[in-house]
Amino acid sequence: MLLIENLWVEVEGQPVLKGINLRVKSGETHVLFGPNGAGKSSLFFAIMGFSRYRVVEGKIIFKERDITHLPPHERAKLGLGISFQRPPSLRGIKLYQLGKLMGKSEEEIKRYAEMLSLNGLLYRDVNLGFSGGEMKRSEIFQLLLQEPDLALIDEPESGVDVVNIGIIAEAIKKLLQKDMPILERKRSGIIITHTGFILEKVKADRGHLLMDGKIVCSGNPEEMFNEIKLKGYKECVKCWKKTL
């Protein structure tokens, strides 16, 4: 599904990603850990092709196609989707209207809005004045409408109350076809999380620790998260170095 080879990315002339290698197979869910400022969101933006994240070296292959230099909307059309950690507000564009413009029927829009309990937000400007939790739900809502084959989900549960974490987790499971038998599952996802709450509900196949623009450790996501929780990021790296 996704193959990233030796990816170096600069933002504002500063390197943020320093030789990332990553492979996500069809039907897999991966998790990205890492301290603040490590470059996790930047990796998503680079995969999505945002102009400020300049690829200086390396390749991004999606569904066997080199997309390193495609604009974001063409990547979206190929089946990439992203939910933002901090999405911008779109003044004068209603959430419902956006759904319609994405080619969805009223029925589908209402159904997903119901699922994410954001009926009250459908006729508001996208993200404008949304609370932190509302923003997260609106992002996942848009991804559900978009139905990407690879979903990049950036901190879906940060600042979300316990009830809504449950709702978001259910939506992500639907998005990633967790209700299907493994062999039939086609959709993949990468989830960034600090809290690990989402891991309790959405089962992931593989975890990666990103530090200072590099993936320094990969493994079983739950084990990695417990290790990080107990000993911090540095220890996790040490343990990985030992196994080299």
Added chain:
Amino acid sequence: MLEKDIIVKERDVLERVGFVLDEKERSGSFILLDNEEMASNYSEGVTLYSMGKAVQEIKGVKGKLWTLVSKEKDQWTKLAASQPPRGYFIHVAKGVKVDKPLQACFFIATSRLTQTTHNLIVLEDGAELHILNGCATASYVNMGLHVGITEIFVGKGAFLSYTMIHDWAEQVEVRPRTGVYVDEGGKFISNYITIKKSKITQSYPQAIVEREGSAQFASLVYAPANSIYDLGARIYLNGQGASGEIISRAISGGGKVYSRGHLVGNAPGIKAHMSCDGLLLEEKGSIIAIPELEANHPDVEMSHEAAVGRIAEEEIEYLMSRGFSPEEAKSLIIKGFLDPEILGLPPALQQEVNKTIEMIGEGSL
């Protein structure tokens, strides 16, 4: 009157500025075709006369003209004063609330024409009226001058919404001169929306607002290359608790937009706010925001905010990541920027204006 050849032929042009031939949707219709006046009214409690007829037949009309706009103000007012008054006289009787909009159209059908108009609107106490003014040139006209004098009296507790949609040809010069008086507890809303490029449009209406009254001037402007829009408003808040608001949303697609405003607080407890937002789409264009606040009493609450810039790349890319092309994304953001919801229009008018904004969004690319 609406069966006239030219009107039927130019139906599309008229409908673009909200003027419909189906009179069921309107409470009255007025057209100034070049300099020929036509009025028809179908509402109880409303008097709609051509100004030519009104000054002759209705007592007191003549005396009210040139009381809110000075004849000597500038060359344009002088020009209008030198012509016989043409335009509409609208009177709404005390307590009469008209829900369907009244439509008026100023239409230039002859190239190089100078059209002068003088309009007078009087709402008695407690009355309510919504006026939709469309200004347009016939599809084949490319040059002209429009000078419009409008004087408006809003009675105690009365409400007038006054919406103007402009769709002038490229070489038309537009000089409206407007004066408004809002009596105690009255409410006045003015909306200005412009669709196409005209050479130069310069307008600076003034309103005087008495105790607990309110006035709002809003404008949604798209200025293509080579056009100049110099728009503003001045509100004198003279009575206790009066409020005033100036809202301007301007997009430059290469044209020049001045967005002015002068709020004058003369009484205790008044509230006034001005906001200018500008979007610059082209390097050649410019947007100049000039807000002025004048407080002449310590107990006032006055503020302004202005923000001018380009479309945020982040917003475009956000939409692109949802599968929209950069062009679609820009068009959506532009339409959103000119969101007519900020105008607070009654639903029927809102629909008309939505159509217009839709066209600006498409046309701006």
